[in-house]
Amino acid sequence: MADVLLKNIQKRYDKDVLAVKGASVEIKDKEFVVLVGPSGCGKSTLLRMIAGLEEITAGELYIDDQLVNDLSPKDRDIAMVFQNYALYPHMTVYENMAFGLKLRKYKKSDIKQRVQEAADILGLREYLDRKPKAMSGGQRQRVAIGRALVRQPKVFLFDEPLSNLDAKLRVQMRMEIKKLHQRLQATMIYVTHDQVEAMTMGDKIVVLKDGEIQQVDSPMNLYHEPENKFVAGFIGSPASNFLHGKITQDTELAFQSKHCTISIPTDTSMGKRLNNHVNERVILGFRPEYLYDKAHEADKRLSIDLVAIIDVIEPIGSESYVYFHFADMPSDSFCFRSNSDIHYVPGQKLKLGIDLNRLRFFDEKTERRIK
Amino acid sequence: MRRLKIQKLFFYLILFGMTIIYLGPFLFSVSISFNADKDVLTWPIKLIPEEWTLAHYQSVWRDLPFGQWLVNSVLITSIQTVSNVFFSALAGFAFARLRFPGKNIIFSMLLASLMIPGIILLVPKFIVLNEFRLINTYGGLILPGLVSVVNIFLMKQFFETIPKDLEEAALIDGCSYFRIFWQIFLPVSKPALAAVAIYTFQGSWNEFMWPVIVSVTNDMFTLPVGMAFLKNEFSVQWPLLMAGTILISLPTIAIFLIFQRYFVQGVASAGLKE
Numbered sequence: 001m002a003d004v005l006l007k008n009i010q011k012r013y014d015k016d017v018l019a020v021k022g023a024s025v026e027i028k029d030k031e032f033v034v035l036v037g038p039s040g041c042g043k044s045t046l047l048r049m050i051a052g053l054e055e056i057t058a059g060e061l062y063i064d065d066q067l068v069n070d071l072s073p074k075d076r077d078i079a080m081v082f083q084n085y086a087l088y089p090h091m092t093v094y095e096n097m098a099f100g101l102k103l104r105k106y107k108k109s110d111i112k113q114r115v116q117e118a119a120d121i122l123g124l125r126e127y128l129d130r131k132p133k134a135m136s137g138g139q140r141q142r143v144a145i146g147r148a149l150v151r152q153p154k155v156f157l158f159d160e161p162l163s164n165l166d167a168k169l170r171v172q173m174r175m176e177i178k179k180l181h182q183r184l185q186a187t188m189i190y191v192t193h194d195q196v197e198a199m200t201m202g203d204k205i206v207v208l209k210d211g212e213i214q215q216v217d218s219p220m221n222l223y224h225e226p227e228n229k230f231v232a233g234f235i236g237s238p239a240s241n242f243l244h245g246k247i248t249q250d251t252e253l254a255f256q257s258k259h260c261t262i263s264i265p266t267d268t269s270m271g272k273r274l275n276n277h278v279n280e281r282v283i284l285g286f287r288p289e290y291l292y293d294k295a296h297e298a299d300k301r302l303s304i305d306l307v308a309i310i311d312v313i314e315p316i317g318s319e320s321y322v323y324f325h326f327a328d329m330p331s332d333s334f335c336f337r338s339n340s341d342i343h344y345v346p347g348q349k350l351k352l353g354i355d356l357n358r359l360r361f362f363d364e365k366t367e368r369r370i371k
Numbered sequence: 372m373r374r375l376k377i378q379k380l381f382f383y384l385i386l387f388g389m390t391i392i393y394l395g396p397f398l399f400s401v402s403i404s405f406n407a408d409k410d411v412l413t414w415p416i417k418l419i420p421e422e423w424t425l426a427h428y429q430s431v432w433r434d435l436p437f438g439q440w441l442v443n444s445v446l447i448t449s450i451q452t453v454s455n456v457f458f459s460a461l462a463g464f465a466f467a468r469l470r471f472p473g474k475n476i477i478f479s480m481l482l483a484s485l486m487i488p489g490i491i492l493l494v495p496k497f498i499v500l501n502e503f504r505l506i507n508t509y510g511g512l513i514l515p516g517l518v519s520v521v522n523i524f525l526m527k528q529f530f531e532t533i534p535k536d537l538e539e540a541a542l543i544d545g546c547s548y549f550r551i552f553w554q555i556f557l558p559v560s561k562p563a564l565a566a567v568a569i570y571t572f573q574g575s576w577n578e579f580m581w582p583v584i585v586s587v588t589n590d591m592f593t594l595p596v597g598m599a600f601l602k603n604e605f606s607v608q609w610p611l612l613m614a615g616t617i618l619i620s621l622p623t624i625a626i627f628l629i630f631q632r633y634f635v636q637g638v639a640s641a642g643l644k645e
């Protein structure tokens with residue numbers, strides 16, 4: 001069990017492809033860290049550098065205070081689970097799991113015991129003599145996890161291990177991996193492009209974009225206190241709404257955009273901060289769940305009425321996602337979440353209010369959060 | 372419906388015709404080899420002998436150094452087959468999976484060598500081997516066929532279809548590259564290896580040009596060369612030649628029948644995979 005420390009790690013593939021542009025992350029012992037970001041942002045590259053499958057161009061990587069930049073994968077005491085399982089097709093499940101231990105010259109009886117143990121945890125008891133070909137995707141991924149498990153490595157690495165499974169199985173395996181983490185108390189680093197997976201599994205989430213770390217934080221902090229517009233938009237589903245506009249100070253402090261004007265009470269901390277940004281271009285971000293239909297919500301401190309016209313309603317059972325546009329601007333679509341008991345129809349006009357405590361402003365140029 | 376039937380009929384007719392063309396000469400040889408001497412060159416051809424005889428087969432073993440040639444052929448073919456499988460797999464693995472300086476240049480040169488017709492190389496090859504005093508020795512017969520570029524290419528292509536994940540999982544499990552080759556890549560490449568083995572066996576067993584050039588004395592002949600020398604200036608001993616030829620072709624036929632599945636699979640997966 002181990003700490004992992006990344007110090008300004010870079011990866012350059014060809015002369016001009018800088019896939020990871022200086023990543024520094026501190027991963028503590030027993031932590032479950034998720035690397036998340038859109039496709040091509042460099043998460044796999046970063047993970048593979050930790051695994052030793054990819055050379056580190058610059059920077060330092062420590063596992064348990066030992067500099068491991070030049071150590072081969074087998075000497076780093078890590079185990080990795082691949083997206084495509086990567087099971088040895090000519091070996092049985094048992095042999096697949098035992099292979100790494102055999103190479104490390106464990107006693108036969110020890111190997112047997114460890115494999116049995118892992119098989120029990122993962123529910124693979126009956127399948128030990130099968131070849132991977134004769135198993136389902138979910139079972140194969142379990143074997144792949146088992147192969148990592150038996151080694152009892154310092155660090156577990158996962159590269160999108162669930163993305164080949166169907167949605168239901170994915171949710172189930174998600175929970176199982178999480179349970180496994182609690183049971184083993186091991187350091188785990190997990191790559192995914194799915195922000196729901198990241199939010200539900202991670203103790204700590206590293207959000208990447210274009211090879212750059214955007215924010216490293218707990219799931220809740222990422223959700224409520226995004227550092228920049230990208231994080232605000234990437235985390236959360238349906239995605240945040242954004243309005244481009246300007247801070248004005250005529251009679252009162254306000255955010256003014258072509259869609260609407262929202263006055264900002266100066267007694268909130270947000271209001272105080274925005275005082276220094278009058279006449280600057282900003283982006284207002286607000287999540288679909290912080291918009292309320294004024295006809296049904298009276299308690300919250302909401303903004304002035306925003307007149308919305310409903311385009312589409314997506315009921316998902318527990319709630320509905322309602323897509324709308326502001327009057328006269330049908331090209332820009334926004335979303336709010338509503339109770340599924342309330343019945344809306346397309347074309348309906350209603351008055352919405354934004355929760356004033358949940359407004360997040362970003363600088364239009366740098367897209368960094370204004371705080 | 373009717374048209375389909377006619378089409379099918381037509382198709383079978385073509386197949387049948389092709390089969391006759393390919394199989395005819397072979398059946399004819401079989402028939403000659405069992406025919407009594409006097410009936411061999413009569414007209415019309417007696418495909419089914421009036422008088423069956425095994426005399427020619429006995430004669431092959433009795434009157435010719437057939438046993439010696441068989442030993443030569445088996446020795447050469449088995450060494451060349453084993454070494455081709457081993458070396459082309461090793462080289463193919465290196466070209467497909469390892470990174471080393473000059474890899475692309477070396478591989479291009481190998482490919483380029485395929486462009487030169489083999490016939491042109493006979494003389495230089497002979498001269499080189501002569502310098503090494505290897506003419507009319509097993510060394511001279513075996514060495515030039517220990518590995519072939521085509522097989523290397525085949526194995527490289529096959530290894531390239533094996534997912535990189537597999538290699539990386541093995542690296543993390545603690546394999547060296549040689550172990551990855553030996554314990555992961557070889558076992559999953561059986562079809563390709565079988566294809567290489569079968570091709571090499573066939574080629575080596577039936578090889579004529581090189582052995583005929585490099586072997587001088589009777590005791591160094593391989594089976595095909597020995598058979599060819601039955602055609603001398605004065606006469607051709609057809610029945611004897613045919614009996615010998617049939618005997619020679621038996622192993623190839625047997626191997627094809629036994630490994631048919633692998634053979635087809637190997638060709639498919641080695642050449643055309645994705």
Ligand SMILES: Nc1ncnc2c1ncn2[C@@H]1O[C@H](COP(=O)(O)OP(=O)(O)OP(=O)(O)O)[C@@H](O)[C@H]1O
Binds near residue numbers: 014040044
């Ligand atoms: N071997 C390579 N050679 C050159 N460029 C590469 C190589 N591998 C990856 N890249 C580039 O590096 C960048 C990051 O790739 P990486 O595989 O880490 O992305 P990712 O975040 O894992 O994406 P995905 O979610 O699609 O798996 C990409 O722009 C990719 O094109």
Ligand SMILES: [Mg+2]
Binds near residue numbers: 043044045
């Ligand atoms: Mg990836």
